[in-house]
Amino acid sequence: MSANPASKSQPVSALPPLSGKPMRQVGSTGPLVLLPNRCTGCRTCELACAFAHSEDGNLGLSRIRIHPAGPDRYVQVTCLQCVNAACVQVCPTQALVRNADTGAICHDENRCVGCGLCETACPFGHMHFAVEMRKPVKCDLCGGRPACAMFCPHEALEWR
Amino acid sequence: MTSPFKNAAELEKHQKQLQGQKQLPSTIAVCTSGCVAYGANRLVDAFTKAVKSRKIGDQVRIIATGCQGFCERGPLVVVHPQEWFYEKVDGKDINDILDSALKGKVLKRLLHKDAKGKTYQKESEVPFYRNQKRLLLAQNSRIDPCSIDDYLRAGGYAALAKALTKMAPEEVIEQITASGLRGRGGGGFPAGVKWKSCRAAASKNGVRYIICNADEGDPGAFMDRALIEGNPHSVIEGMIIGAWAVGHPGKPQGFVYIRNEYPLAVERLGIALEQARAAGLLGKNILGSGLNFDIQVNRGGGAFVCGESTALMASIEGDVGRPRAKHIHTVEVGLNGKPSNLNNVETWANVPLIIDHGVKWFTKIGTGDVSDNPWGGSKGTKIFALVGKVKNTGLVEVPMGATLREIIYDIGGGIRDGKKFKAVQTGGPSGGCLPESKLDVPVDFDTLVQEGSMMGSGGMIVMDEDTCMVDVAKYFVGFLKFESCGNCTSCRDGLIRLHELLEDITTGRGSEATIQLIEDLAETVRASSLCALGTSAVNPLQSTLRYFRDEYLAHVQDQRCPAKVCKELITFTIDAKKCNGCTLCAKRCPQDTIEGKKKKPYTIIQDNCIKCGICMDVCQQDAVIVQ
Amino acid sequence: MPIRFKINDVAVEAKPGEGLLDVARRNGFSIPSLCHLESVPAIGACRICLVEVRRGRRSKLTTSCNYEVLDGIEVSTDSPEIRRHRAMNLELLLARAPSSEAIRKLAAQYGVSQPRFGPIKYNPLPNCILCELCVRACTELGHHALTTVGRGDRKRIGLPFNKPADTCVGCGACASVCPTHCIPMTDTLTKRAIWGQKHDFVRCSECGAPVITKKHRDHAIATKGLPEDYYDVCQSCKQIATSQRFAAIVW
C-alpha cells in the first residue's frame, strides 16, 4: 500500500490529523480555516500573499494557490502546518521550525541550504522552490496575521 | 649512557662522571648545517676517514655540529680546546688541520682576517663573534648534537632536575614570568603569562598540550633550524620543564611541529628524543617526580601560514592548515579542543637557561623593567638571521636592546662593496623597513613596533643604495599574496590588488591616486583580516611609504626609479666618450641589440633592450650608463 | 546561564557558544553578510559582517559571524570606520564577481558602483567570491563532494582529488547557497548536470517532470526515513491531487 497520502487512491482520512483535534473544516490549518464553498476564484489571496512576501508581488512567491474544481468551484491549497510534518522531518539543517506563537512551521533563511528535499517530501505539494532564489517558499501564517484571510473579499479564508 | 636515570641524584652523578672524564686532546667541530651547501658533509667524511687511516682516533674526535653562525665564511671548523676558528675549509686542508691539532700549533692560513688584514685565532676573538652575546648558541660549535652526553657534560638537564625536584610547577611559572621571557616566534607574548593561563584552563581529562613551533617559514630565516640541528636537547629540556609547569599533575603531551624542508633537523631531533627517552627524561615518572610526558614530532604542512598558531593546530589535527578566529585563546581551546601551550623553538630553548641561572641573571640582559609587568621590557638575547648586503652574513645572537647599528656594522661588518646603507627589514616578510635615521634604535619588541616594524621571529635583511624600496614592498606583498591562506577577502584579494597597484608604480603606470588607493586598501587589509598574516602583511608597504615616500613619488611623478631597479623606468645607454669599441657588450647582449663598428663607440638600440643590465656588468670601461 | 551583552546599547541575551551575527539577527539588528549561514560552521571569509566589539577598555574590529558571544561585551554594528572597511571589501568582491546582482546591490549601499580594480587574473569559476558556503553546505549535508584547492591568489573551489566525487548526489545545495549564483547547474527533463557529472532524475509518475535526482532520493531514503513513494510525484501534481481531495470532501 502506498504511504503517500497525496496519491489519489488514498482515503481522505489518511490526511494527518491536525493538532490531535478532529478536522473542523476541510483543510483547516489550525486557526486558518479554508472554506472552499465560499471561494469565487478571485485570487485576491494569492496576490495578498505575494505582496506580503515580496516587494513586487511576484505571484510565484505566493504561498496559497487557487485550483479550479469544476464549474464555479474552487479550492484553496496552502500549508496544513502538519503535526508530524514531512518537511521538518527531512530538512537536514533544521531550517523548518514551528513557531510556538502562531503554530506555523517557518522557514529559516539563515539555516536553509536549499537542498530541495522539503519540496519533494511535502505530501500536499505545498512547499515549492523559487527557482530564482533557490530557496523554498512556504506559508508562515504571516507571523499571525495571514494576509490571505485579511484580504479575501468573500470570507472564504478565516483566521480564528 | 647506561640505564635510565631514576632520580635527579643519578643524573647529577652521571654528569659529574662525564665532566671528570679525560677528553681526547683534540676535538674538531665541523659545521654540517647550511655549510653542507659548500661541501661540509664531504668534509666530515674526509676527516673521519683520515683519522681512521692515520690511526689517531685516540687523539682526535671529529664532531658534526649545527650552524656555528658565521655562514658567510663557511664551511667552518673549530678546533677545541684551543677554540681555533678556521674558515672556508676545503677537503685539501684536512691533513694540515689534523697535523696542527696534533702538534698544538695553529694553522695560520685558515684563520679569519678582517678588512685591515688582522688575523684572529679564537672563535670568540673574531669580531663577528666578539660583539655577540651567545647564550643559546653557545654550545653550537662545541657539542655533537647527536650526543646526549655532550649536552649533559655541558651542564644540560641540570635545570630540569632542579625544576622537577626543587620547584613546584607554580614556582616555575612564577620564575618564567618574573624573567620577562617573551615569545620569540613573533608576537612577543610573555611566556609565563601564557603558561599560567594554560595551567588554569579547564581540561576535563587533564590533557594539556605542550607544543613547539618549529615551522620557521620566513624566507631566509634559520634560527630555529640552527637550534634544533645544533642543540636539540636544549629545546627538549625546555619543553619538559614546560610540561611540568603547565601540565603537572595531569596528562601533558608534547608536539614539535617542524618544517618539512628541514630533514636534518628532523633527524637530529628524532635522535635526541630517543636518547632522552632512553635516559628516562621522557616517558613515565621522569626523574621520580611523577611527571609523565613524551614528545611527538609532526612534519609541517609546507605553507608559511601553517606557522600561525591556530593553523598549526589544525594541521596537527590533519586538516588544512588555516587560521581560525582566536577570540577564545588556544591556551583554553586549542589542539583537539584542549588547552594548548604553543611556544617557539627559541622560547623553549631559553627556559633551561633561566631555571639554571636564575631570574636575576636573565633580567640583567635586555631592556626595560619587567619586575611588575611582564610586558615592561624585553629580556634575554635574540637570535637573528643576518642576511642581505652586509659583509658578514650569518646567525647572530645579541642582547635585547642592541642597536641596529651594532648588529649591522660591528657584527655584520657594514655594507658590502663599499655601498651605502639604505634600509633594514626586521621581522620576516611582514616586518617593516627602517631607514638610516633609525639605526640607533634599540632592537626590542616594543621599540620595533613603535617604529613601524616588528621583532618577528628574527629575520634581518640589510639593503643598500641599489635597492628600490617600492620594489621591496612589491616583493614582500607578492610573497604574502601567495602564502595567504586565501580565506579573507581583505587579505587574499587585498594583497592581490596591492601587488597589482605596486606593479603599476614600478612600471610607470602609477599616479598619486595609485598611492592613495594603496594607502586606503592597506588600512583595510590591516583592520579587517582574520589572522596576523593579514593584519601584518602591509608592514613592509606601510613602513616604506612612511620612510621612503619620496621614492614612491619619484616613480609616479617623474617616472623615475631612483635606485635604478625598475626596468620599465630605466634606460641603458653607452657613453660614446668612454666606449672603446671592444665589442664585449655587443657579444654578450642576449637581445643582440647593441650595434657598432669595432674600435668605434657602440650604441644600444632601445626598442629591443630588455634592461637586463648585462652590458653594464661586462663593460670594462664603465661606459654603459643607466638612467 | 545566559550570556548578557549589548548591541548598539540594547541589552540582549544569548546562549553560550552562539555566534554574534546569529544573535544580532535574531534580535532584529541587520548586519550585512555574504558568507554565513547558521547551519554551517562560520569561517569569516567575506569580511563584510564587521562590527566593533568593546571588551572592558579594549575595542576592536572583528567579523561578527565567527565571534562567539561573551558576557558584558558592547557591540556596535555601524560606524564610519566599519562602513569604510566594508566598502573596501565590497569593492574587492565586486571586482571578483562583477556580474553578481547580490554583490552589486550590497556594494551600491556602500557607495561602490565601479570597482577601481580590474578583472581578477586567476578565477577559474567566474564570479565566485570564495566564500566557501558551497563547500561547507555540502560537507554539512554529509556529501563531502567539494573542497577548496590551493591558497592565496591561487585559491579556488574544486573537487576532491580533482575529479567528480562519487558522493555528490546532485542535490544542488551548493548552487543554492552560493551568494553569487555562480555554480553552473543545468537541468533537463531527465538529467541534472553539475560539477562535471550528470545525475538521473526521478520522474513524476503523473506528469513526467523531474522531481529529485535518483541519488539524492536514495540518500534521503537511507537517512530520512520517509518511504520511497514520497518521492514519486512532483510538487505540482501533488498540489493538484490535494485540491481534488479537498473538493471531494466539500462537494
Ligand SMILES: Cc1cc2nc3c(=O)[nH]c(=O)nc-3n(C[C@H](O)[C@H](O)[C@H](O)COP(=O)(O)O)c2cc1C
Ligand atoms: C603567518 C604567521 C606565521 C607564523 N610562523 C611562525 C613560525 O614559523 N614559527 C613560530 O615560532 N611562530 C610563528 N608564528 C607565530 C605563532 O603564531 C605563535 O605566535 C608563536 O609560535 C607563539 O610562540 P611564542 O609565544 O613562543 O613566540 C607565525 C604567525 C603568523 C601569523
Ligand code: SF4
Ligand atoms: S509544507 Fe507540507 S509537509 Fe510541511 S507542514 Fe506544510 S503541508 Fe505539511
Ligand code: SF4
Ligand atoms: S531546502 Fe532548505 S528548508 Fe528545505 S529541506 Fe533543504 S535545507 Fe531544509
Ligand code: SF4
Ligand atoms: S588573514 Fe590571510 S592568512 Fe589569515 S586567515 Fe585571513 S586569508 Fe588566511
Ligand code: SF4
Ligand atoms: S550537488 Fe553535489 S556538490 Fe553540490 S551540495 Fe549536493 S552533493 Fe554537494
Ligand code: SF4
Ligand atoms: S561557488 Fe559560490 S558558494 Fe562556492 S565559494 Fe564560490 S561564491 Fe561561495
Ligand code: FES
Ligand atoms: S651554516 Fe655553517 S656556520 Fe651557519
Ligand code: FES
Ligand atoms: S559573514 Fe562574516 S565574514 Fe562573511
